[in-house]
Amino acid sequence: MTKVIASGKTVEDAVKQGLAELGVSRDKVEIQVLEQPSKGFLGLIGVKAAKVELKLLPVPEAVPQRVEPAAHVPQVEVKLEGVAAKNPYEEAAAFLKEVAAGMGLDVEVDIKKQRDGHIFNIAGEDLGMIIGRRGQTLDALQYLTNIVANRYSESFVRIVLDAENFRQRRRKTLEDLAERLAGQAIRSGKEVVLEPMPPLERKVIHAKLQNHPQIKTYSKGEEPNRRVVIMTK
Template sequence: MKKVRISAPTVEEALQKAKERFDLREGEYEYTIIDKGSKGIFGLFSKDAEIEINFNSNYFTRKLEEFLLNALSAGGDVVVKVSCSGRRFLVELDGSDLGRLIGKHGKTLAALQHVAMIYLNRMSDTKLSVSVDAGQYKKRRKKNLEAIVKQAIQRAKLTKGKVMLDPMFAFERRMVHEIVKRHKNVKSYSVGVEPYRKVVIEYSANGKNEEEDN
């Protein structure tokens, strides 16, 4: 996920330098010795040691959890649980006021997810994804979306035309695309710009989706 090279007079000093610079803890990295360095002769021709630090998912999991706890601390007691599967980080929020964490139509969750994604990817060499949920809101939202999409699919097939859904967040549009994929003779794609971007469900002989939302 991230690799850096650090130089210092000795390997031990290089490792300590990396820990202090990046706030690394045991179990959050592995390192490879590139060059052990040399003291030279009478202080001449000395050469620094060089190591390569490889940050693992434990580092990003902790940093993301700390970031979100700090961001949400002003709003009361919040529990943040972060898990990782490959390059995808899943965040579960809990607290005394889930409604505040979720926001109207999930707006607060969407904003937190966007900020968390930016934060994590600024630290990483590779693209990482973040999904933020609270009180299984997304699971409940998906169930509601399935009912809405099912009706839209029926209308599109009946009229052999297209049905445009209401504006949605990116994570909701992805849910719609996944649902549509399970049905024949329909396709889905997104139109418009944020925050008014919408999904269109259209009758299609091959039913191939034209666009996925990032």
């Protein structure tokens, strides 16, 4: 490997990551900054990491080739130990706390393991800022948290964020909505088209009505404007 593209919170972090991957010191590479980091809106939405390209400099012919392995092997070993020491869930929780601090919030993150992933329960005051309108900010944070966790994991990990039991309360709201609109469709004999919803919320509507004797559902449109349609059989 003669070059690598690395990313990090800052340009310096990205450079260090690239050096670790190549197993060399800074004087052995040519560094080009591809993207500067940005915090995005409110330090949350649109967060962009710094990105750099590191290219190995040519090795002078006068340097004996046998010297290279001795110079490189210790650094490769350090790199492997460093990666092994990173816990994806701890890194993800630290990211969440950092984002919350940027919003002026002091939160704690309780991590619970489930069969199909991990749930991060966020506790603290004024969590409405983290939840957002209909959970939109919470969903955005969940997306970013999964990116962070998978950056430090060799296998895919799945994290669901929750705050003040929002997920369960939102599910109950959607199920009640599904029943109410199913009744409306039966009374009117017309299709009822819901507002655009993310995939997980559409799934709740479909699941609630899948065994209804008089109603069927389907989704139409393209993301992010895909909607559930409720109609009589």
